[in-house]
Amino acid sequence: MIIDVTVNGVPRHLKSRSGDRLVDMLRKELKLLSLSPDCLQGRCGKCLVFMDGRIVHSCLVPAFKARATTILTFEAIAKNPEVKDIEKAFQITQTQPCPFCRSAKIMAIFDLLSRIPLPGEEDILEALDMVSCPCSDPLGLIQAVKLAAELRNKRKFSREA
Amino acid sequence: MLFASTIRSPFHRGRNAKVGIDALPKGYSAILAEDLPRHSLFPSFKDGIPIFASEQISYRGEALGLILGPDPGSCDELAAAARVECEEEEPEQEWESFSSSQIAYHYSAEYGDLEKMFVASSTELKEVYRNGIFDHHYSEPMGALSFWDKETLSVHCATQWPDDLRRRLSGALSLSEADIVVHPTEMGRTLDGRLWYPTIVAAQAAAASKISGKPVRILYTREEDFLHTTKQARSAVSIRSGSDDQGRLLALDIVILINIGAYNPLAPELVYQAASAITGIYSCPAIRIEAYAIRSNTIPLGAMGSVGATHAFFAIEAHMNNLAQRYSKHPAEIKALNILKKGQSTFGAPGLSADIPLDRIHRELQLVSDYPRKYASYELVKKRDPGCREGIVRGIALTLGYQTGRSFSEQSTMNSYSVEATLDRELKLLIKTQAAIGSEALKTMWRKTAAEILSIQEEHIRFLLPENTHSLPSGPMTLSRGSTVIQHLIEKTCRSIQKKRFRESLPLSAKARTRAPKASSSPEGLYPGAQLLDSASWCGTAVEVEIDALTGRPIPLAVWMVIDAGRIISMQTALASLRASTLSALALCTANDFDPASAGIDDYLADFNLRMRDLPDIHIRFIDPDRNGAAKGIGELPFVTIPAAFYSALTQALGLDPRQLPLKGGEILRLLEGS
Numbered sequence: 001m002i003i004d005v006t007v008n009g010v011p012r013h014l015k016s017r018s019g020d021r022l023v024d025m026l027r028k029e030l031k032l033l034s035l036s037p038d039c040l041q042g043r044c045g046k047c048l049v050f051m052d053g054r055i056v057h058s059c060l061v062p063a064f065k066a067r068a069t070t071i072l073t074f075e076a077i078a079k080n081p082e083v084k085d086i087e088k089a090f091q092i093t094q095t096q097p098c099p100f101c102r103s104a105k106i107m108a109i110f111d112l113l114s115r116i117p118l119p120g121e122e123d124i125l126e127a128l129d130m131v132s133c134p135c136s137d138p139l140g141l142i143q144a145v146k147l148a149a150e151l152r153n154k155r156k157f158s159r160e161a
Numbered sequence: 162m163l164f165a166s167t168i169r170s171p172f173h174r175g176r177n178a179k180v181g182i183d184a185l186p187k188g189y190s191a192i193l194a195e196d197l198p199r200h201s202l203f204p205s206f207k208d209g210i211p212i213f214a215s216e217q218i219s220y221r222g223e224a225l226g227l228i229l230g231p232d233p234g235s236c237d238e239l240a241a242a243a244r245v246e247c248e249e250e251e252p253e254q255e256w257e258s259f260s261s262s263q264i265a266y267h268y269s270a271e272y273g274d275l276e277k278m279f280v281a282s283s284t285e286l287k288e289v290y291r292n293g294i295f296d297h298h299y300s301e302p303m304g305a306l307s308f309w310d311k312e313t314l315s316v317h318c319a320t321q322w323p324d325d326l327r328r329r330l331s332g333a334l335s336l337s338e339a340d341i342v343v344h345p346t347e348m349g350r351t352l353d354g355r356l357w358y359p360t361i362v363a364a365q366a367a368a369a370s371k372i373s374g375k376p377v378r379i380l381y382t383r384e385e386d387f388l389h390t391t392k393q394a395r396s397a398v399s400i401r402s403g404s405d406d407q408g409r410l411l412a413l414d415i416v417i418l419i420n421i422g423a424y425n426p427l428a429p430e431l432v433y434q435a436a437s438a439i440t441g442i443y444s445c446p447a448i449r450i451e452a453y454a455i456r457s458n459t460i461p462l463g464a465m466g467s468v469g470a471t472h473a474f475f476a477i478e479a480h481m482n483n484l485a486q487r488y489s490k491h492p493a494e495i496k497a498l499n500i501l502k503k504g505q506s507t508f509g510a511p512g513l514s515a516d517i518p519l520d521r522i523h524r525e526l527q528l529v530s531d532y533p534r535k536y537a538s539y540e541l542v543k544k545r546d547p548g549c550r551e552g553i554v555r556g557i558a559l560t561l562g563y564q565t566g567r568s569f570s571e572q573s574t575m576n577s578y579s580v581e582a583t584l585d586r587e588l589k590l591l592i593k594t595q596a597a598i599g600s601e602a603l604k605t606m607w608r609k610t611a612a613e614i615l616s617i618q619e620e621h622i623r624f625l626l627p628e629n630t631h632s633l634p635s636g637p638m639t640l641s642r643g644s645t646v647i648q649h650l651i652e653k654t655c656r657s658i659q660k661k662r663f664r665e666s667l668p669l670s671a672k673a674r675t676r677a678p679k680a681s682s683s684p685e686g687l688y689p690g691a692q693l694l695d696s697a698s699w700c701g702t703a704v705e706v707e708i709d710a711l712t713g714r715p716i717p718l719a720v721w722m723v724i725d726a727g728r729i730i731s732m733q734t735a736l737a738s739l740r741a742s743t744l745s746a747l748a749l750c751t752a753n754d755f756d757p758a759s760a761g762i763d764d765y766l767a768d769f770n771l772r773m774r775d776l777p778d779i780h781i782r783f784i785d786p787d788r789n790g791a792a793k794g795i796g797e798l799p800f801v802t803i804p805a806a807f808y809s810a811l812t813q814a815l816g817l818d819p820r821q822l823p824l825k826g827g828e829i830l831r832l833l834e835g836s
Binding site (some may be wrong): 045134135138 | 234347348601602605693733734735738740741745748765772776779
């Protein structure tokens with residue numbers, strides 16, 4: 001079947017087989033390599049995308065359900081200044097997620113900061129729970145999110161958070 | 162490029178496998194064992210390890226061949242449709258009472274008059290401590306990409322040991338080592354899950370690529386990786402101790418059994434590392450150790466975190482806690498009584514040249530964790546409420562351990578690390594090492610070290626890619642063993658260049674390598690334990706655990722670590738590494754025990770049981786981190802000390818000794834119900 005969907009701002013007509021998941025379709029048809037169909041149960045988080053503005057695990061979305069939706073992947077937000085803030089915070093706190101979960105962690109933090117500009121520790125933990133990868137220091141990650149929020153607010157509103 | 166899917170054995174054990182494949186669609190082909198030269202990948206292992214099984218099937222899920230084709234989904238379907246027949250045999254799953262044919266490696270050592278010391282003992286205690294099978298939970302499933310460029314074979318693979326991979330491919334595919342280029346790809350935290358198994362996958366991809374004449378990619382799904390690749394070995398450690406009326410150890414009679422599953426080429430190393438660590442940090446005048454690597458018809462099992470030492474420390478520390486119970490003494494008191502001191506040794510090795518700093522670590526740990534008060538109050542609660550009816554059930558325990566300065570013992574190739582550094586006229590340093598597959602944090606640390614010694618800018622230091630350093634042999638990059646050795650070699654080469662700088666003109670080069678062990682220092686010739694301790698890093702860990710009254714789930718509340726690891730080069734990197742390892746080690750304690758007969762992907766997912774919001778408080782303190790001297794490895798310390806501390810805290814909380822890890826909530830509830 002053909003699925004009409006807007007991916008990263010471009011209207012697409014994507015081929016999909018019955019039983020395909022959104023992550024399969026995006027990787028196979030558009031070679032979006034930031035997505036990884038790993039656990040396929042919505043636990044590892046390596047397939048996070050924005051679907052009509054909401055962050056979802058694309059391994060839990062049947063491909064046909066993406067019909068007429070707008071999908072944003074890491075490839076689309078990578079050049080966003082908010083993402084640069086997050087990357088800078090990773091660098092400063094020396095918290096380097098592994099290459100396999102890096103984009104997913106950035107997506108989860110990006111989503112958090114766009115919803116809650118000054119997140120509390122509970123909000124941060126909830127957001128980071130979307131990506132289960134044992135590669136990083138958890139306290140370092142929390143510090144990195146706090147710093148990313150600070151950098152973002154400083155840049156956006158020219159004041160300290 | 163062709164994709165490849167693996168045809169797997171549905172049988173646990175059998176002979177003369179035959180694979181039946183219906184006519185394949187155009188563009189698809191099959192590769193089986195009969196299409197390959199009959200060379201073993203690891204000839205030194207008993208019976209060898211094949212690229213594809215055919216004469217002997219050793220476990221359910223073992224690779225029998227590949228289906229190659231342009232569409233990965235179709236390859237999966239065709240591989241699943243392959244029919245496998247064989248002369249099925251009764252699988253050998255029992256391993257605690259094993260037959261001689263199951264022994265893959267045996268190591269024994271004895272010191273002192275054991276029987277005499279047992280006779281002199283006032284208390285004897287015998288217990289068996291069991292460890293389960295754990296998945297490594299590395300970030301990405303196994304895979305390999307291979308292609309030929311004229312007569313040169315290129316292999317892209319996430320391996321901890323590219324040098325060995327190249328050597329194995331050369332032997333198995335009858336190629337010159339010079340004609341093989343291994344490109345190690347990026348890895349997340351591997352926890353030693355990629356020491357040798359990637360070699361099998363890479364060899365399959367290379368063979369398929371040679372036969373098809375096209376690039377071939379194998380990439381396991383997470384489920385395939387979880388069900389069919391190597392995990393931490395199961396172990397059973399039996400300890401019989403004799404002690405005097407004060408609780409001082411007089412005799413230890415120990416049997417270590419490590420179930421390595423179908424095969425593991427590193428079985429001797431696993432056994433030796435476990436035997437070396439089994440006396441822990443304690444002194445005892447008479448010891449006998451019998452250690453075995455036992456084969457069984459399950460997936461290959463092996464190292465995790467600390468190559469065998471985890472099993473040993475878990476057993477000896479748990480045993481010391483049980484001994485304290487027997488004497489109705491505080492565990493810390495019994496441990497302090499038996500800690501090795503200056504001049505003492507185990508196994509008749511030369512005495513320690515200096516006091517182990519464990520007394521100080523022990524004291525500081527008790528102080529920061531408030532251990533004596535908490536231990537006493539939880540004991541009181543337990544006495545007042547033996548059936549844990551009042552709700553909150555908590556326990557606290559501390560353990561002591563070390564990470565040796567030595568990398569590996571037995572196989573000389575495992576210890577052959579080397580580094581070559583060249584400082585050019587523009588004061589730019591090029592470091593060549595096969596081991597440059599570590600994380601960026603590691604490379605940053607090495608850059609910092611070199612920059613400090615040579616007084617150059619860190620930005621002017623670069624590492625040559627491992628594929629261009631084949632002339633420099635290297636051992637594997639494990640948690641921090643390889644990286645600690647490389648750290649020393651980088652320091653050595655840079656100091657050598659710095660010395661020459663004032664006499665000779667640039668460019669200047671220096672090489673350094675670890676010495677291969679002498680012939681006499683084979684495992685049989687080595688004294689386990691004490692002789693490794695002079696260069697070790699030391700650690701004391703306390704863990705506080707609460708048991709959920711409703712579900713029985715053990716919840717780690719806090720972890721305290723006090724570490725003496727010499728000079729700490731980067732405090733931030735050290736803390737980050739230890740905190741990440743602490744979480745992995747805690748996850749081991751509560752993970753599902755992998756059951757090869759019934760495991761499914763749900764078990765893998767259930768292991769993500771420590772969510773960010775459940776994180777315990779982690780407090781880490783280093784002793785004199787700014788002192789001069791060598792840096793030491795720390796990456797294994799959480800794996801060595803946390804399981805034993807977690808287990809002992811659980812034992813205190815429950816008032817029962819389960820004598821095994823991992824323990825899930827349901828099992829704990831059953832134990833409490835039974836009590």
